[in-house]
Amino acid sequence: MTNLTRDAVSLGAKAPVMPPDLIVQIPAGVPAKEMTMAEAIREALAEEMERDPRVFLLGEDIGKHGGAFGVTRTLFDRFGAERVRNTPISENTIIGAATGAALVGMRPVAEIMFVDFSGLAMDQIANQAAKLRLMTGGQAKVPWVLRMPQGGGAGKSTAAQHSQSLEVWYAHIPGLKVALPSTPYDAKGLMKTAIRDDNPVIFLEHKLLYSFRGLVPEQDYSLPFGKCDIKRLGSDVTIIASGYMVWHAMLAARTLEQEGISVEVVDVRTVSPLDEETIGASVRKTGRALVVAEACRSYGPTGEWAMVVMEQAFDYLKAPIRRLAGRFSPVPFADSLENGMWPDTEDVIAAARDLMQY
Amino acid sequence: MTTLSNDLKLEMYRRMVRIREFELTAMDVFKRGLIKGTVHPYIGEEASGVGVCMALRSDDLIAGTHRSHGHNIAKGADPARMMAEIFGKEAGYCRGRGGSMHITAFETGSLGALAVVGSGLPIAVGAALGFLMQGKDSVAVPFTGDGGTSTGNFHEALNMAAIWKLPVVFVVENNKYAVSTYYRDAVSIEDLSARAAGYGIPGVRVDGFDVLKVYAAAGEAVERARSGGGPTLLVTECYRIEGHYAGEPEVYRDRAEVNEQRQYDPIRRFAAVLTQDGTATAEQLEAIHQEIQAEMSAAVEFAQNAPMPDPSTALDYIYA
Ligand SMILES: Cc1ncc(C[n+]2csc(CCOP(=O)(O)OP(=O)(O)O)c2C)c(N)n1
Numbered sequence: 224m225t226n227l228t229r230d231a232v233s234l235g236a237k238a239p240v241m242p243p244d245l246i247v248q249i250p251a252g253v254p255a256k257e258m259t260m261a262e263a264i265r266e267a268l269a270e271e272m273e274r275d276p277r278v279f280l281l282g283e284d285i286g287k288h289g290g291a292f293g294v295t296r297t298l299f300d301r302f303g304a305e306r307v308r309n310t311p312i313s314e315n316t317i318i319g320a321a322t323g324a325a326l327v328g329m330r331p332v333a334e335i336m337f338v339d340f341s342g343l344a345m346d347q348i349a350n351q352a353a354k355l356r357l358m359t360g361g362q363a364k365v366p367w368v369l370r371m372p373q374g375g376g377a378g379k380s381t382a383a384q385h386s387q388s389l390e391v392w393y394a395h396i397p398g399l400k401v402a403l404p405s406t407p408y409d410a411k412g413l414m415k416t417a418i419r420d421d422n423p424v425i426f427l428e429h430k431l432l433y434s435f436r437g438l439v440p441e442q443d444y445s446l447p448f449g450k451c452d453i454k455r456l457g458s459d460v461t462i463i464a465s466g467y468m469v470w471h472a473m474l475a476a477r478t479l480e481q482e483g484i485s486v487e488v489v490d491v492r493t494v495s496p497l498d499e500e501t502i503g504a505s506v507r508k509t510g511r512a513l514v515v516a517e518a519c520r521s522y523g524p525t526g527e528w529a530m531v532v533m534e535q536a537f538d539y540l541k542a543p544i545r546r547l548a549g550r551f552s553p554v555p556f557a558d559s560l561e562n563g564m565w566p567d568t569e570d571v572i573a574a575a576r577d578l579m580q581y
Numbered sequence: 582m583t584t585l586s587n588d589l590k591l592e593m594y595r596r597m598v599r600i601r602e603f604e605l606t607a608m609d610v611f612k613r614g615l616i617k618g619t620v621h622p623y624i625g626e627e628a629s630g631v632g633v634c635m636a637l638r639s640d641d642l643i644a645g646t647h648r649s650h651g652h653n654i655a656k657g658a659d660p661a662r663m664m665a666e667i668f669g670k671e672a673g674y675c676r677g678r679g680g681s682m683h684i685t686a687f688e689t690g691s692l693g694a695l696a697v698v699g700s701g702l703p704i705a706v707g708a709a710l711g712f713l714m715q716g717k718d719s720v721a722v723p724f725t726g727d728g729g730t731s732t733g734n735f736h737e738a739l740n741m742a743a744i745w746k747l748p749v750v751f752v753v754e755n756n757k758y759a760v761s762t763y764y765r766d767a768v769s770i771e772d773l774s775a776r777a778a779g780y781g782i783p784g785v786r787v788d789g790f791d792v793l794k795v796y797a798a799a800g801e802a803v804e805r806a807r808s809g810g811g812p813t814l815l816v817t818e819c820y821r822i823e824g825h826y827a828g829e830p831e832v833y834r835d836r837a838e839v840n841e842q843r844q845y846d847p848i849r850r851f852a853a854v855l856t857q858d859g860t861a862t863a864e865q866l867e868a869i870h871q872e873i874q875a876e877m878s879a880a881v882e883f884a885q886n887a888p889m890p891d892p893s894t895a896l897d898y899i900y901a
Contacts, residue, residue, distance in 0.1 A: 316737035319703020327711035350697050360676030361898040362687040397899050421901035
């Protein structure tokens with residue numbers, strides 16, 4: 224693990240640190256507030272609940288307690304027990320109930336405490352919510368959002384059942400959409416779109432990013448699904464990443480720039496639908512592609528993104544596609560083993576340098 | 582019960598016969614190779630579905646199962662559009678995308694027909710929650726079988742509906758078998774309605790061959806749900822006369838057992854009631870059978886002549 228201390232914001236004793244100005248999304252002069260990603264998500268939820276009485280929240284301990292990561296904190300006092308609905312530990316029925324409520328015209332936002340527990344709800348997510356529209360020939364629509372914290376890393380040490388990155392479980396299912404924001408700005412804008420969307424949306428929130436701060440416009444806005452976001456323009460190497468890995472890519476790009484390597488960072492902020500066009504256009508420009516994800520290597524998002532590069536930009540490639548991904552292992556507890564589980568900034572720098580050898 | 586109008590009783594009878602004839606027709610077209618997939622006949626359970634669904638309003642929503650032809654007809658669905666669905670035709674309720682196990686008619690008050698056992702129960706819980714939040718007095722009525730009572734869905738859904746006092750009537754149709762498994766080999770109690778006690782809700786057990794008894798029990802449970810009294814577990818005791826699916830070899834039970842159960846045929850039994858209480862003559866009931874048989878011939882003809890979905894629409898209805 225790289226030890227990043229320069230210009231850093233501390234995120235707790237063992238948590239990683241990233242320079243706060245690494246990602247700048249709001250042009251100077253636009254009225255904006257600085258907030259954490261958790262606050263940005265909360266603000267999106269609150270604004271949508273104000274705007275639309277059909278929107279309500281349900282999940283375990285989301286009431287007074289505010290959820291395992293405090294995202295819904297204060298909403299219970301503001302909106303009451305009806306609309307911030309504490310549930311028993313019944314993941315499958317939390318999602319089934321969200322589907323039923325959505326079928327009769329509500330717009331539920333459900334929370335599952337950790338993505339790792341979503342296997343308990345898999346039937347309701349993948350067999351019911353995702354398929355009802357097709358199975359009924361278009362009669363049904365299921366406008367819900369399922370918020371799930373995911374990811375591990377950097378000394379958080381939550382071990383094998385609280386640390387996974389599972390976006391491909393859901394991106395593999397037709398009928399679902401999957402968002403994985405990397406910044407407060409993206410999280411708020413994507414959450415607004417997710418709540419307004421008429422389909423079931425899986426909204427994955429990287430736990431390390433909850434405390435990351437960034438500017439969020441004061442004015443109402445929403446961000447499109449199915450569009451990658453170019454976090455940084457460059458001409459030599461395209462890095463395709465999502466979630467927390469976007470930060471490693473951005474930090475690596477800063478170092479690489481000093482070496483004269485110009486990096487473009489494409490943030491796949493909606494894993495599904497995947498914006499193949501933007502990935503293709505970027506690699507056709509740079510001729511080099513590095514795909515980076517925290518999720519396990521085998522059958523992970525990186526394989527999908529690399530194939531998109533092949534389909535969209537093969538003739539333009541100057542080098543083989545490189546991939547960095549999570550080790551194919553359950554996440555172990557001990558620091559000495561957890562370290563090295565996921566790609567980090569140094570890995571990205573090394574891979575980009577390699578690509579420049581071609 | 583004696584206060585039911587003749588029209589209502591005859592409509593119950595008509596729907597029971599319509600279910601029976603639909604199932605016989607579906608099994609026939611399946612055997613003749615006219616349709617693909619599978620058919621799970623509801624024969625022997627007609628009184629259960631009709632008794633429950635006729636106690637509902639059209640804005641009360643049912644959630645069905647893999648065996649829901651009967652629930653759909655009981656709720657008022659058109660057999661021709663159902664037949665078209667099992668033929669995989671665009672004119673079917675689900676535009677041929679659903680098939681036999683997923684026939685869903687939103688227009689008659691359905692949340693879906695879900696073929697993963699027990700999965701409709703949580704969905705009905707959510708629909709009931711929606712009704713409550715919207716200030717509506719509709720009721721959600723999910724069906725499942727004896728087999729379904731062993732799923733996590735069942736436990737979670739009954740518990741959640743109970744703590745929130747939701748307007749749900751959970752209907753367990755105890756047709757005695759889950760595929761090959763006799764229900765007493767899967768649960769340690771004889772009376773499935775006893776399970777309600779664990780959730781602090783009423784559990785009601787009713788003779789599922791007797792449409793009037795089912796109607797009365799369902800009506801009571803529905804009224805309780807509608808008036809804020811919370812959910813009920815309603816167990817209808819019936820029997821699956823046919824195999825689990827059309828053509829299933831039934832190696833796990835004796836023919837003698839099936840033949841004995843045939844005596845309780847809910848349609849014949851209801852016919853006897855109707856003729857004895859003067860609601861109808863045997864001739865009038867026979868005329869209903871004739872009328873419905875003609876309806877089924879017309880349904881098959883409609884289904885056979887209807888166009889298949891256009892392959893260019895294969896990507897439709899995946900996202901809203
Ligand atoms: C979760 C699940 N497990 C297994 C099956 C396969 N299966 C289909 S129907 C059935 C039996 C269901 O029994 P019951 O709930 O009593 O309903 P019945 O078929 O008797 O109407 C089984 C095991 C399934 N569809 N879903």
